[in-house]
Amino acid sequence: xxxxxxxxxxxxxHLTTPGxxxxxxxxxxxxxxxxxxxFEMLDRVEAPMGDxxxxxxAHPEGFVENVRRxxxxxxFARIDGDTTLSPKSWQAALTAIGAANAAVDDVFAGxxxxxxxxxxxxxxxxxxxxxxxxxxxxxxxxxxxxAQRDHGAERVAIVDWDVHHGNGTQDIFWDDPTxxxxxxxxxxxxxxxxxxxxxxxxxxxxxxxAPDTGSDHFREAFRSRVLPALDRFAPDLIIISAxxxxxxxxxxxxxxxxxxxxxxxxxxxxxxxxxHSSNRLVSLLEGGYDLHGLAFSVAAHVSRxxxx
Ligand SMILES: [Zn+2]
Numbered sequence: 001x002x003x004x005x006x007x008x009x010x011x012x013x014h015l016t017t018p019g020x021x022x023x024x025x026x027x028x029x030x031x032x033x034x035x036x037x038x039f040e041m042l043d044r045v046e047a048p049m050g051d052x053x054x055x056x057x058a059h060p061e062g063f064v065e066n067v068r069r070x071x072x073x074x075x076f077a078r079i080d081g082d083t084t085l086s087p088k089s090w091q092a093a094l095t096a097i098g099a100a101n102a103a104v105d106d107v108f109a110g111x112x113x114x115x116x117x118x119x120x121x122x123x124x125x126x127x128x129x130x131x132x133x134x135x136x137x138x139x140x141x142x143x144x145x146x147a148q149r150d151h152g153a154e155r156v157a158i159v160d161w162d163v164h165h166g167n168g169t170q171d172i173f174w175d176d177p178t179x180x181x182x183x184x185x186x187x188x189x190x191x192x193x194x195x196x197x198x199x200x201x202x203x204x205x206x207x208x209x210a211p212d213t214g215s216d217h218f219r220e221a222f223r224s225r226v227l228p229a230l231d232r233f234a235p236d237l238i239i240i241s242a243x244x245x246x247x248x249x250x251x252x253x254x255x256x257x258x259x260x261x262x263x264x265x266x267x268x269x270x271x272x273x274x275x276h277s278s279n280r281l282v283s284l285l286e287g288g289y290d291l292h293g294l295a296f297s298v299a300a301h302v303s304r305x306x307x308x
Pocket of ligand 1: 243288
């Protein structure tokens with residue numbers, strides 16, 4: 001068994017306004033990075049279209065229909081100052097959900113050792129009833145619910161190392177003790193949530209990092225907060241909200257990680273998955289806006305996943 005990679009050309013057709021950081025070139029940079037003989041053994045699979053009904057696992061129908069109605073025939077439709085829709089955004093979003101759900105299917109069926117999904121749009125800022133922060137639907141939350149509803153998982157952990165707090169994921173699982181949400185993120189920074197004091201029903205673990213900190217603080221947050229929480233929770237599946245915008249090159253934040261930190265954190269979560277979830281680990285791309293930083297970081301992350 002090896003690591004599976006899901007991606008799809010439709011992800012390049014979710015267009016954002018000129019100069020927007022969340023752009024199709026991000027996926028082209030990842031594709032180039034993984035087009036190297038070091039990744040020859042990656043099991044590359046075209047992402048399937050998602051089942052629309054699974055969006056309702058995390059979002060109410062009225063909200064879903066409202067997003068669908070706003071998709072433009074041409075040009076752009078604006079959801080907010082950061083978040084836009086283009087004509088192919090619905091298909092891209094549904095295929096991002098399809099890949100996340102398929103990744104869950106794979107790790108429960110034993111089709112792959114673990115899975116990385118390189119998709120757009122990202123998901124972790126999407127709250128139950130609000131699309132925001134470049135995100136339309138919450139891919140990680142839908143995938144977690146899919147694991148519970150369709151694979152009998154009792155407890156799912158979502159670990160989010162994107163530099164921004166995943167307010168959407170926290171919102172969706174705020175009062176749900178069956179899903180653990182752990183996040184390291186810069187604070188203060190968009191979206192403004194993610195204080196240590198936000199703990200849900202004991203299932204939310206926020207580890208904010210001060211601007212201009214780096215590897216030491218990040219690893220300490222993992223060692224002292226995230227990994228012990230995973231050990232207490234003993235999840236049946238770990239989902240990573242894998243944003244790479246805490247990389248020192250990233251233009252949207254001031255945390256100074258390197259690809260070595262993503263390699264390390266990946267290894268820690270793989271060890272945790274080995275202890276608790278029969279190695280079931282699914283990683284979903286979130287942010288990461290410097291194309292070189294993103295490419296180096298994804299390469300380190302996927303190499304580590306492939307080491308099994
Ligand atoms: Zn981010």
